[in-house]
Amino acid sequence: MKFSLSRVLLLVTAACLLGGAAGCSRKPKGLTPLPAGQSGSAGPVGEIPLTPGNGVGTGTLGGPGNGTGTDTPGSTGLPSDLDARNFVQDREKFATDTVYFDFDKSNVKPQYAPNIPRVADYLKANTSNNLLIEGHCDDRGTEEYNLALGERRALSVRDKLMSLGISGDRITTISYGKEKPAVVGNTEEAYAKNRRGVFVLLTPPASVR
């Protein structure tokens, strides 16, 4: 494992900042294991070396049976295997059709219900296009819960589109929880703008003019 100098410096600095509470008044040197067995201590006292992630994971799949993309999609109401990464993404097309949610709710509110048929009509008229729905949350709620809640919101919007006759095969979802806020801030107004479902039009690359 090779380290660049800047990376080592960064890590050393970060370690010192983090270690402040424990009295990191020196450079954290080395990762020397304490010789074992010289004390009655419970458990090996570790300065166990960790290797910084190389960040170049090749994305090797975990072997047979990992289930990537073998389910029957769509018609059962299950999320499709549509992969938004294989399409050109247009975030402007339905920018004014974003739907907003109440706190900790995933149902589409009546005032945003008319947005759904507009999106559905476009998809009906443009059969080569598909759709990505992003679900988002406000800064309240815990991080993990919000990641699930954002998905629940996106799937709720997807259900509405399917009830209007759009095949589930054409719609995929992603949740960002509170990790991609529209507005930064801890006001009621910011919260309301962040609890949202966003439509992203997907166009096959070959058909982009």
Next chain:
Amino acid sequence: MKTGFLSAPLARTAAVILSVTLSILATAQDGGVTITKGAVRTIPISVTGYSDEVRKILEFDLFVVGFEVNSGAAPQYRLAGSGQGEVRGALSDVNTQQVLFSRAYPGGSPRAQAHALANDVVKSLLQIPGIAGSKIAFRNLPGGRNARGELISEIWASDCDGANAVALTSDGSISFGPSWVPGQLKLFYTSFRGSRPEIYLQDLRSGSRTRVFSFPGTSSSPAVSPDGSKVVMVLSRGGSPDLWLANVDGSGLRQLTTTKELEASPCWSPDGRTICFTSAEGGRPSLYTMPASGGAMKRLNTGGVTQCTEPDWSPDGQWIAFTRAAGEFTIYVMPANGGSAEAKAAGEDPSWSPNSRTLVFTRRVGGERRLSLLDVPSKHVKDLGCISGGCSQASWSK
């Protein structure tokens, strides 16, 4: 062969020792720390004769298991030694003048020597393993967004006092929910680096990682069974965010919950038989359990506390810590079979120490997230400090 922080036999011994210890402490006439509510006591101890560096490490390690170090209160125990050259320590009972141990800690860094001494004090006086030597993994939000508009977060790991921090990812994307493989230097986590959430397994010795789960929709909150063989996680490929179980190599995937509402934040009982998690099935987030082999969800009685999320089961099996996600978030601890839950500290996302005594959790300070340790019996809280930008989702190695 596992290469753990605590060997499996040692961990089992620790669990046995701890359960015995709790009953002893509950009846102690003086000294010790009572577990009962309202009568929490701390142990005053004097620590003298060390360099600043060693003394600070000793103070930290002892404070987060309920000791009051050099607090001005009449000390019950005295730890005297030398931080010049190798660390030495002589622990004595102030009242009886009895010397409980006297040891030297040659070799290694002063930091490692101090931690080893602290662990010996903890073992001698509390009859539980110390936490020095264990690791925490967490996410850091350095600030800023990537080209996709995501708030960037990366996975880090450090010693449990925050020292020796190492960045484990540098993807410039969302990194989420690190979770240790018990007894191994390996982490599962979710990464958005591939433009959608996928679950990775990273080896912290080699730095290499494998993408184990990749599905449409959400993939989050992996939690590995105590025996290291299975992982439970939240996937939405069944039509809503549900719990799914698989082998750690990605094989044998199957669905555990089938509710219309969301499930989140699964954790394991230490015997590997039961999974505890959050579900919104009842309208508001509540805690449930179910057999890890599948079966019916059963709502946990949280003693009238609502909006319950992020459960974590103590390694000794006795307690479940969780977050009350309402107003200012609060850490609660209750018996594992439910019942009366006690508020412990303002914060969220608790993770138990290997000795089932201390929690690492997230505190919000001025809008920024910080990691802190909470000693459950004494309610001592100690910030770990943080690298720039905020930290959250700490997971304590087991």
